[in-house]
Amino acid sequence: MTPVLELSHITKRFGPLVANEDVSLRLGQGEILALLGENGAGKTTLMNILFGHYEADEGEVRVFGETLPAGKPRAAIAAGVGMVHQHFTLAGNLSVLDNVMLGSERLSRIGSDRRAARKKLMAISERFGLPVDPDARVSKLSVGERQRVEILKALYRDARVLILDEPTAVLARPEAERLFETLRGMTQDGLSLIFISHKLHEVMAASDRVAVLRGGRMVAERATSETSSSELAELMVGRKVQRPVRQDHAIGAPVLQAERITIVEEGETRLEDISFTVNEGEILGIVGVSGNGQGALGALLSGLMAPTSGALRLNGADVGQLGPRGLIAAGAARVPEDRHAEGAVGEMTVWENAILERLRSAAFSRFGFVRRAEAKAHARELIQRFDVRGAGPDTRIRLLSGGNMQKLILGRCLATGPRFLLANQPTRGLDEGAIAAVHEELLAARAEGAAILLISEELEEAVQLSDRIQAIVKGRLSEPVAAGEADARRLGLMMAGVWDTQDAA
Amino acid sequence: MIEALDLLMSESLWAAVLRIATPLIFGVLGALLCERSGVLNLGIEGIMTMGAMTGWLTVYLGGDLWMGLVIAALAGALMGLLHAGLTVPLGLSQHVSGLGITLFASALAYYLYRLIVEVGETPPTIEPFRPYAVPVLSDIPVLGPVLFTQTAPTYLALVTVAVLAYVLARTPLGLAIRMTGENPHAVEAQGLNPNALRVGAVVAGSALMGLGGAFLTTAAFNSFFPEMVQGRGWICIALVVFASWQPGKALVGALLFAFFDAYQLRLQTVVEGVPYQLFLMAPYVLSIVALILVARRAEVPEALMAPYRRGER
Ligand SMILES: Nc1ncnc2c1ncn2[C@@H]1O[C@H](COP(=O)(O)OP(=O)(O)O)[C@@H](O)[C@H]1O
Ligand SMILES: [Mg+2]
Numbered sequence: 001m002t003p004v005l006e007l008s009h010i011t012k013r014f015g016p017l018v019a020n021e022d023v024s025l026r027l028g029q030g031e032i033l034a035l036l037g038e039n040g041a042g043k044t045t046l047m048n049i050l051f052g053h054y055e056a057d058e059g060e061v062r063v064f065g066e067t068l069p070a071g072k073p074r075a076a077i078a079a080g081v082g083m084v085h086q087h088f089t090l091a092g093n094l095s096v097l098d099n100v101m102l103g104s105e106r107l108s109r110i111g112s113d114r115r116a117a118r119k120k121l122m123a124i125s126e127r128f129g130l131p132v133d134p135d136a137r138v139s140k141l142s143v144g145e146r147q148r149v150e151i152l153k154a155l156y157r158d159a160r161v162l163i164l165d166e167p168t169a170v171l172a173r174p175e176a177e178r179l180f181e182t183l184r185g186m187t188q189d190g191l192s193l194i195f196i197s198h199k200l201h202e203v204m205a206a207s208d209r210v211a212v213l214r215g216g217r218m219v220a221e222r223a224t225s226e227t228s229s230s231e232l233a234e235l236m237v238g239r240k241v242q243r244p245v246r247q248d249h250a251i252g253a254p255v256l257q258a259e260r261i262t263i264v265e266e267g268e269t270r271l272e273d274i275s276f277t278v279n280e281g282e283i284l285g286i287v288g289v290s291g292n293g294q295g296a297l298g299a300l301l302s303g304l305m306a307p308t309s310g311a312l313r314l315n316g317a318d319v320g321q322l323g324p325r326g327l328i329a330a331g332a333a334r335v336p337e338d339r340h341a342e343g344a345v346g347e348m349t350v351w352e353n354a355i356l357e358r359l360r361s362a363a364f365s366r367f368g369f370v371r372r373a374e375a376k377a378h379a380r381e382l383i384q385r386f387d388v389r390g391a392g393p394d395t396r397i398r399l400l401s402g403g404n405m406q407k408l409i410l411g412r413c414l415a416t417g418p419r420f421l422l423a424n425q426p427t428r429g430l431d432e433g434a435i436a437a438v439h440e441e442l443l444a445a446r447a448e449g450a451a452i453l454l455i456s457e458e459l460e461e462a463v464q465l466s467d468r469i470q471a472i473v474k475g476r477l478s479e480p481v482a483a484g485e486a487d488a489r490r491l492g493l494m495m496a497g498v499w500d501t502q503d504a505a
Numbered sequence: 506m507i508e509a510l511d512l513l514m515s516e517s518l519w520a521a522v523l524r525i526a527t528p529l530i531f532g533v534l535g536a537l538l539c540e541r542s543g544v545l546n547l548g549i550e551g552i553m554t555m556g557a558m559t560g561w562l563t564v565y566l567g568g569d570l571w572m573g574l575v576i577a578a579l580a581g582a583l584m585g586l587l588h589a590g591l592t593v594p595l596g597l598s599q600h601v602s603g604l605g606i607t608l609f610a611s612a613l614a615y616y617l618y619r620l621i622v623e624v625g626e627t628p629p630t631i632e633p634f635r636p637y638a639v640p641v642l643s644d645i646p647v648l649g650p651v652l653f654t655q656t657a658p659t660y661l662a663l664v665t666v667a668v669l670a671y672v673l674a675r676t677p678l679g680l681a682i683r684m685t686g687e688n689p690h691a692v693e694a695q696g697l698n699p700n701a702l703r704v705g706a707v708v709a710g711s712a713l714m715g716l717g718g719a720f721l722t723t724a725a726f727n728s729f730f731p732e733m734v735q736g737r738g739w740i741c742i743a744l745v746v747f748a749s750w751q752p753g754k755a756l757v758g759a760l761l762f763a764f765f766d767a768y769q770l771r772l773q774t775v776v777e778g779v780p781y782q783l784f785l786m787a788p789y790v791l792s793i794v795a796l797i798l799v800a801r802r803a804e805v806p807e808a809l810m811a812p813y814r815r816g817e818r
Contacts, residue, residue, distance in 0.1 A: 053693070053815075074696030089694040091687030093804055102684050103695030105677040112677050153695070 003062075004029050004192045005050075005081075005161050010059035012045055019045040020056070021216045027161065027194060030187045034207035034224070035196045036236055038431040039401040040390065042216040043196045044086055047163050051083045052076045063161065077103075082154025086165040086196075088146050092139030096132050096149050097121060100156050124155050128189070129182055143170040147179070162186065164195040168202060169429055172290065180206040198236070198431040200229045214238055237433045244440045246465060246483075247447070252280025255451035256301075256332075256420045261310035261320075263296055270296035273310070274477040276470060278420065278451040283442065284480070285466030286455045288495055293475035294424070294455050295337070301422040301453060302334045303327035314420060328357055333413035337424040337455070339402070343409045346398030350388075351379035353397045354412055378415070386411035387437065403434025410438060414445050421445060424455045439465060459491055473497040508775040518767055519651040523659055524725065526763035528553070530662040531717030532741035533748065533755045534669050535581075535710040541673065541750055542706035543686040543699075543808045544592055547603025549714050550738030551610030552584045554731070556718025558614035561729040562621060564631040573723050574658065574716060581715020582708045584610050589707035593700050596812030607738070615731040634658060634724040656724040658716070663756075665713065670752040682706050686806035689813035699813050714738070740792065747796050749803040758795075765791050 005027040012020040019042045027033050037043045048054045050061050055071035062068070063079040076083075090099050101117045118134055125132050130148045138146060147167060154162055164183075168176040180202065183193055197203050203210055204224060212220045212235045220235045234240055256278045263271040271293055278284045288294060299305040300312065303324040312320040319330050336342035344353045355364045355375045364375050379393035386407045391400050400408070406426065413421055423442060427435045442465060446452055455472075456462045462469055468480040471494035478499040481490065493499075512518055532549060539546040546552075560577035564570055584606055591602040622629060634656035643653040673679035681702055685692050689699035717737070722729050740762060748754035765788035773784045 051694075072696075073693060077696045083694065085690075085694060087690075089688060089691040091684050091691055091807070093687055093807060094684065098680055098684070099691065101677075102680055102691065103677075103697045107678045107681060107697075109677050112675055112680065157695075 002029055003027060004064055005194075006062040007046070007050060008059055008062070010046065010049055010056045010061075012042075012049055012054060012056050018216050020049070023059070023213070023216075023218045025211055025218065027192050029192055030190065032183065032187060032193045032195070032206060032208045034203040034210045035194055035213060036198065036200075036203050036210050036232060037196075037213035038198055038236055038433055039403050041213040041236075043213055044165055046213070047083065047165055047194070047196065050076070051081060051163065074103075077157050077159075080158060080160035082157060082159025082162045084147065084150040084154060084162070084164045084167060086169065088150055090138045090146060090149060092137070094138060095134065096136050096138060096141075096152075097134040099138055099149060100134075100153050104157060121152065121156060124152060128155065128186060144175045147171070151182075160191060162191055162193050164193070166196050166198075168197065168199065176202060200232055200236075200432075203232065204229055212236055233432060236431075241432050241436050243436050243464060244443055246283075246443055246467075249281060249447065251282045251467065252449060254279050255315060256453070257311075257313040258300075259311045259313065261300065261307040261312060263300060263305055264308045265296070265305070270305070270475055271300065272475045274475075275310075276453075276477060276480070278453050280451055281446055281449045282467045283446050283452040283454055283465050285462035285469040285483075286453065286472050286477070287459060287462045287469055287491060288457070288472035290457050292472050294457075294472060296475065297472065298334075298337055298422065298424040298455060301327075301332070302336065303332075325360075331419035332422070333357075333416060333418035333420070334422040335406070335410055335413060335424060335426050337428075339405055339409055340398075344397045344405055347396060349393065350383070350391050350395050350397050350400075350408065351376045351393040354379040354382055354393075354408065357412065358416070382408060382411040382415060386414075386441065401434075403430045403437070406430060406434065406438060407441070410441050414441060414450075417448075418445075418450055421450050421452045422455075423452060425457065426454070427456075427458070427461060435461075459488065463491075469494075471495045471497075471499070509772060512768065512771045512775065515771075516647060516650045518771060520654065521767040521770075522760060522763045523651065523655055524763075525766050526759045527656075527659045527662045528717040528720045528725070528737055529741060529744065529759035529762060530666060530756060531713050531720065532738060533744040533759055534665055534752060535713030535717065536741045536745045537748065537750055537752060537755055538669065538673075538682075538710035538713065539585075539707045540745055540809055541686045541806060542682045542703045543689065543806060543811065543813075544589065544703055544707050545599045545603060545810050546585070546588055546707060546710060546714075547600060547742065548584055548588045548606030548610065548711070549603075549741055550734055550736070551607035551614075552581045552711050552714040553718035553721075553734045553738050555580045555584055555610040555614045556715030557722045557733055558618050558718075558729050559715070560719025561631060561722035562618065564723060565622065565629065570634055570657075570723055574661075574719050577715045577719030578712040579715070581718070582712040584715075585708040585711020586704070588711065589704040592812065593703045593707070596814060599810050611731070611734075618729060618731075628728040628730055630727040631723070633722075633727040658720045658724050661716075662720075666752050666756045673752065683806075686808055688808055689811075693813075693815070700815075703813075714741075717741075740789075743792060743796055746800045746803055747792070749799070750806060761795065762788055762792055 003026040007023060007025040010020050010023045023046055035043050049056045052071050052073040052075060060067055063081060068079055069075050097118060100121055105112055121134055130152055132148055132152060167179060207224045210222050210224055211218060214236060254277045258274055258276050261271060261274050296305060303322055307320045311318050314330050314332060319327055322330060358364055364371050376393040383391060388404045388408045390404060397405060427438050442452060454465055463483060463486055466483050468482055469486050470480045471478040478494045532553060536546055536549055556577035559580040560573040563573040563576040588602055588606050591597045592599045636654050636656055639653040643649040673683060681692060681697055685699045685702045692699040718734060721733055744755060744758040747758040769784040769787045773781050
């Protein structure tokens with residue numbers, strides 16, 4: 001195979017950190033290459049060097065045999081490289097066509113040929129099976145549609161090599177599968193593709209070849225047909241990773257009880273007549289397809305929404321109206337669904353984030369002043385105890401990888417020894433190593449007697465961790481089933497809402 | 506009461522509206538251009554003062570009136586370059602830099618003025634732009650005397666509205682500037698340089714502000730004095746929001762404010778028993794009301810005031 005793309009001996013440092021070390025990589029014509037690695041392995045950095053966002057300290061990039069000048073996205077685009085970034089680069093207030101056309105015409109042009117552009121866009125959209133409305137405002141589009149716009153942007157600039165950075169991170173399973181079908185179709189059209197992922201199943205399903213990056217180094221390359229998930233998992237993490245197993249133990253008294261709670265917001269019923277109990281030393285799993293009321297349930301248990309009717313009891317006391325601060329004071333802790341939006345303040349440091357929820361406690365404030373030394377010591381302790389890597393107390397928290405940020409948020413919750421913990425999608429977007437670590441901590445908290453409510457879309461995770469499982473469908477909860485009796489078929493039926501008809505029968 | 510309504514019928518009122526609006530039009534277009542690229546330019550008040558002084562001084566020292574406008578635009582551009590340098594590549598706070606430039610440019614303008622010009626009892630004067638009656642068009646009843654018997658810079662301001670509206674909406678450059686104000690990462694990802702676009706937009710916008718200032722000394726009046734911009738820059742900053750960052754609406758906003766201003770001035774002479782300070786306040790109060798009514802729906806450029814640094818996350 002003739003290489004359409006060659007990276008040779010790329011090294012990139014950020015201060016003391018070596019993000020890429022002597023990495024070489026080739027991509028063949030018509031090939032789909034998966035770039036596999038844990039969070040922080042250096043995948044995005046490598047692709048940013050290829051695209052010219054970053055300049056490598058050493059090494060060079062060749063596209064179709066020509067060396068690319070370093071640090072010039074414009075040259076990469078001209079050479080036929082297109083990139084779909086991990087964080088979309090779109091302007092929400094502008095139309096799809098505007099987003100696609102940007103940069104495609106000379107800036108000194110007096111007018112802009114929008115008609116020709118529209119025609120070209122529609123032709124491409126048709127040819128690759130990526131339907132879009134060119135006049136729609138991007139902010140009105142779903143994430144799936146936005147991703148389509150990103151791909152179209154690259155194709156519009158006549159990309160021959162397309163790079164997708166964690167394209168499925170924002171997609172639901174069926175959407176992801178459709179995406180890979182589209183990508184496969186593109187290779188038939190002569191495109192060559194690299195996609196980045198840390199999900200083994202999609203790498204196995206969708207790629208021709210896999211390159212594994214670990215700690216900034218290229219540790220292995222395999223033809224997909226000649227490797228296996230377990231081999232790749234081990235190569236990616238560098239050791240055998242195993243998720244911890246839940247041990248049976250005695251379950252204690254009820255800690256959190258929801259009694260026939262209904263929440264109506266702006267005329268819409270968000271939760272309808274739900275009841276559940278979480279006991280001491282127990283994990284109750286709530287499974288369901290996203291968008292079925294998990295948001296409202298999470299908000300209820302964080303004090304952000306109050307029940308319209310029904311009662312929420314923590315250790316017997318009614319806590320439904322307490323609000324977030326009251327709920328925390330009453331002994332509840334939460335790992336929110338979206339760690340960037342609700343879990344941490346990105347621009348603030350690790351130590352500030354570590355004490356955010358307990359600003360008023362005497363441990364961290366005196367006479368209205370923050371006790372910095374104590375707060376930093378506390379942050380240091382969390383970092384050590386929960387194995388948060390790549391950060392000190394003074395690091396801005398947005399610089400942490402997803403897994404490490406999650407460990408810190410979880411640590412912040414567990415450090416207080418909560419009676420009740422809400423873990424809302426605690427492993428979303430994390431790699432295998434970090435998932436195992438988070439599971440470990442949740443099970444440890446359970447062993448210590450915390451009552452945990454786990455909301456998860458990953459069935460495997462829910463079954464592994466939970467003592468009992470309930471399904472949430474359209475704002476209503478099924479009866480609980482014990483983990484032992486929850487096989488995939490039964491859960492599937494529950495998530496489809498089939499328990500209703502059983503009641504009726 | 507009848508007299509107050511009569512006033513609305515007078516051609517001279519409407520001609521004055523356009524005259525009063527002219528520096529606001531330049532100013533608001535300039536501020537709008539900066540903000541569309543993502544940079545708030547609070548240097549506007551000082552930049553207008555600088556334009557007023559340099560434009561006037563050029564003519565006083567023997568240049569012609571057009572030369573005065575060019576120099577004023579250049580002086581504005583220079584101040585804009587300073588603001589852009591501090592806020593774009595260095596990423597400093599746009600508020601602090603802008604206010605700093607306002608203080609600096611206002612003081613510098615007056616200092617240079619005092620250094621170069623002998624000021625006696627009354628400030629020296631120049632021969633300003635005279636109203637120019639456009640042949641044929643100025644003979645149209647009502648419209649003629651209002652629209653087509655203005656000074657040259659007023660015509661220039663109106664043309665600038667159309668040009669800027671076209672450039673922003675219809676050209677690749679305009680799209681790139683708007684995109685830079687929305688998401689500079691998107692601009693970079695498409696192979697353009699967002700910071701270069703920002704510097705360019707701020708420099709050009711500041712040149713327009715300079716022209717707005719120069720109108721005051723070369724057309725509205727014929728001399729320079731230090732406090733003459735009188736908060737017009739701040740009005741422009743508010744008008745940008747009122748206009749939802751669109752040149753056409755910016756023109757409407759400037760005219761509306763100018764109307765309040767011209768009308769209250771004339772009302773003072775016909776309505777008795779009301780302290781004149783209340784009239785002076787009226788345009789500002791009405792502008793705030795208009796702002797409240799309109800601006801809640803305004804679409805702020807998403808990356809306004811967010812500095813962009815390459816290779817940073
Ligand atoms: N702009 C940057 N400045 C400093 N450190 C960075 C920057 N970009 C990435 N890093 C660091 O480089 C390492 C690799 O990051 P990245 O390439 O984003 O990993 P991946 O995409 O594989 O998750 C991480 O430790 C990250 O913190
Ligand atoms: Mg990445």
